[in-house]
Amino acid sequence: MIIRVAVIGNPNVGKTLIFNNLTGGRAHVGNWPGKTVEKKEGKCLHKGVEMQIIDLPGTYSLTANSIDELVARNFIVEEKPDVVIDIVDASNLERNLYLTLQLLELEANVVIALNKYDVAKDLGYEIDVKEVSTLLGAPAILTVATTKEGMEELKDVVMGAAKVKDGKRQFLISYGKRFDELILRLVCVLQKDEELSSKYPITWLAIKILEADEEILKLVDKSPCKHEIINQLLETKT
C-alpha cells in the first residue's frame, strides 16, 4: 500500500524543506515566498511503508483567486490524498491557522506540523500542542525543519493518520445562527445531486456557494438541483 501525502502551507513556512527532509530530495529551497510554483513529487520509505509525498505551492487560502491556489485546492479536492500535512509557521500562528481551518472544512485528513518552533521559542511563545490538537481535532506536532527535529515523529503521525482515513472527522465552524441554518438547508438540497455529493464535501460546497466561489458556481450551474438551490437562496433574502 502506498500512502499519498500532500504537503501544504502558507508561503515561506518551510514546506519544501520538510519535503526534502522526508524524501531526501534536493528541491530548491529559497527563503522567499513563492519559491515553489508547481507541485513536486517524491518518495519516502518509513518502517516498510512507502509514502508518496507531493509538495504543493504555498497559499494563504483555498479560494479560486489564482492559479497556484487552484492547483493546491484541486489537488486536495479531486485527487483526495490520504493525508495532508499542513505546515504552520509556529511563530505566526494567527495568520497560518486560516488555511488550516479551510483544510478542515474541506474534510481533508489533516496532520498539523508546527514548524519553525525554534523561532517561536526565541520569540517567547509557548505552544500547548495537545490543546491545539484537541481544539482542531487533528494531530499536531512540533518541528524544526532546518535541524530535522520532529521528522521521524511526523512520519509516524502521518502513518497513524492514514489508517484512520475513513473515520471522517466532523469539524464544523459556526458562522452564526442565520448562516448555519442556511448552510444546513443547502446541504439538504445538495445531497440530492449524487454526482456532486460523492465528489465534494457537501458542507464545504454549501459554504463556497454562499461565498460565490467562481469554480463552484460553475459546477452548480450544471447540477440538476440548480433551481432548488436558487430557490433556497431567494427564500432567505426575503
Place this chain on the structure above:
Amino acid sequence: MVAKIPLTMLSENEEAVIVKVNGGMGLTRRLSEMGFTYGAKVKVLHSSPPGPILVVVRGSRIALGRGVAMKIMVSLEADA
C-alpha cells in the same frame, strides 16, 4: 472621529492600523486572506511612487500595487 488615510500616504517605516477596506467583495476577501483585516497593524517598508508598496502585515512581507493600497484605509492613532 479618527483620521482615515489610504495606505499609500504612509512614508517608509511608518506604522498604522487598518480601519477599512474600500473594495468589492472579491478584493476584500482576497486582502483579508493575506492578513489585511480590520484592526491589523501594517508597517511600510518600502514605497517609491508610482511603483508598488512593500508592507509588513501580521508577520509577512507583502507587496501591493498602488491602486490596491489606495483602497486600504488606515489610521495612525493607536486606539483606532
